[in-house]
Amino acid sequence: MSAVTTIRVNGAEEALGWGCVGDLLAARGIPPGTRGVAVALNGAVLRAADWTGTPLAAGDTVEIVRPFQGG
Amino acid sequence: MDDVFTLAGRRLGSRLLIGSSGYPNRQVMLDAIEASGAEVVTVSIRRISLEGYAESMVDLLGGRWTVLPNTAGCQTAKEAVLTARLAREALDIDWVKLEVIGDRETLHPDSEELLRATAELVGDGFQVLPYCGDDPVVCRKLADAGAAAVMPLGAPIGSGLGVSNPRAIERICARSPVPVILDAGIGTASDAALAMELGCAAVLLNTAVAKAEDPVRMAAAMKHGVEAGRLARSAGRIPILTHAEPSSPQLGLVGS
Numbered sequence: 001m002s003a004v005t006t007i008r009v010n011g012a013e014e015a016l017g018w019g020c021v022g023d024l025l026a027a028r029g030i031p032p033g034t035r036g037v038a039v040a041l042n043g044a045v046l047r048a049a050d051w052t053g054t055p056l057a058a059g060d061t062v063e064i065v066r067p068f069q070g071g
Numbered sequence: 072m073d074d075v076f077t078l079a080g081r082r083l084g085s086r087l088l089i090g091s092s093g094y095p096n097r098q099v100m101l102d103a104i105e106a107s108g109a110e111v112v113t114v115s116i117r118r119i120s121l122e123g124y125a126e127s128m129v130d131l132l133g134g135r136w137t138v139l140p141n142t143a144g145c146q147t148a149k150e151a152v153l154t155a156r157l158a159r160e161a162l163d164i165d166w167v168k169l170e171v172i173g174d175r176e177t178l179h180p181d182s183e184e185l186l187r188a189t190a191e192l193v194g195d196g197f198q199v200l201p202y203c204g205d206d207p208v209v210c211r212k213l214a215d216a217g218a219a220a221v222m223p224l225g226a227p228i229g230s231g232l233g234v235s236n237p238r239a240i241e242r243i244c245a246r247s248p249v250p251v252i253l254d255a256g257i258g259t260a261s262d263a264a265l266a267m268e269l270g271c272a273a274v275l276l277n278t279a280v281a282k283a284e285d286p287v288r289m290a291a292a293m294k295h296g297v298e299a300g301r302l303a304r305s306a307g308r309i310p311i312l313t314h315a316e317p318s319s320p321q322l323g324l325v326g327s
Binding site: 010011028030035036037038039040043045047048063064065066067068069070071 | 090091092093094100113114115116117118119127128129130138140141143153154156157158159160161162228277278
């Protein structure tokens with residue numbers, strides 16, 4: 001069995017190419033403090049103030065969400 | 072109408088809450104919400120598109136209306152609790168329309184998971200507005216668990232069937248210690264009026280307006296339906312009789 005080298009972002013596997021959560025978001029055009037965006041790391045909400053500096057490790061699961069139309 | 076409604080500590084001038092989903096386009100959505108007179112607009116919480124993200128509902132609605140996030144689509148208490156916490160972080164707001172569905176075919180609430188999620192979120196400081204079945208016992212248990220209101224369905228989500236079990240809704244309203252908001256099933260304005268006549272504190276709807284041929288006109292109809300039902304409820308309707316009762320005087324008839 002080979003070691004895990006990926007993370008799961010919004011349900012999709014990707015190579016672990018970022019040092020911290022803030023870098024992952026910045027690469028998607030979401031700078032720290034973007035209104036209306038929330039992040040969970042491994043099932044727990046990560047406050048926006050902690051995006052920068054919270055390290056990512058292989059096997060991590062990240063959810064990035066925003067409000068959308070809803071009933 | 073001077074009839075302030077307090078929901079989860081918020082004073083609202085309208086007893087109609089409206090959804091933001093499924094309108095023909097953004098402008099029709101905004102015009103319909105405006106025409107409805109609603110002050111509270113529901114939104115869902117979804118993964119951002121991995122290609123980036125389009126215009127934000129926060130920018131579109133924020134400031135003008137109070138946003139109420141839902142946990143639509145969640146099937147377990149765990150999913151719903153995380154979604155609610157993400158919503159609080161995204162919107163900086165402490166209330167949630169809690170939805171935990173039992174299956175994707177009926178979209179019927181899963182009462183067991185709903186109660187579990189309600190208790191957990193109440194303990195976490197949320198004002199919880201659970202979407203639930205029209206079951207008086209489940210509604211009481213949700214209130215006991217600390218829900219700020221209960222939101223029984225009138226009929227299945229999106230069905231437009233109206234209020235399928237008016238006697239159950241009436242019973243829930245009569246004994247609920249928290250406001251009862253009829254959520255789901257409304258098809259047209261008379262359904263909204265009926266819900267209010269049965270004693271509901273408010274009505275939450277989406278599809279009946281969004282998918283109407285003229286959503287803006289239907290939104291105005293819903294506003295009036297809710298107001299008419301509320302007025303009729305507070306006016307005290309006449310008893311229902313099984314026989315005729317003449318409305319004109321019986322004395323002084325010509326030829327008597």
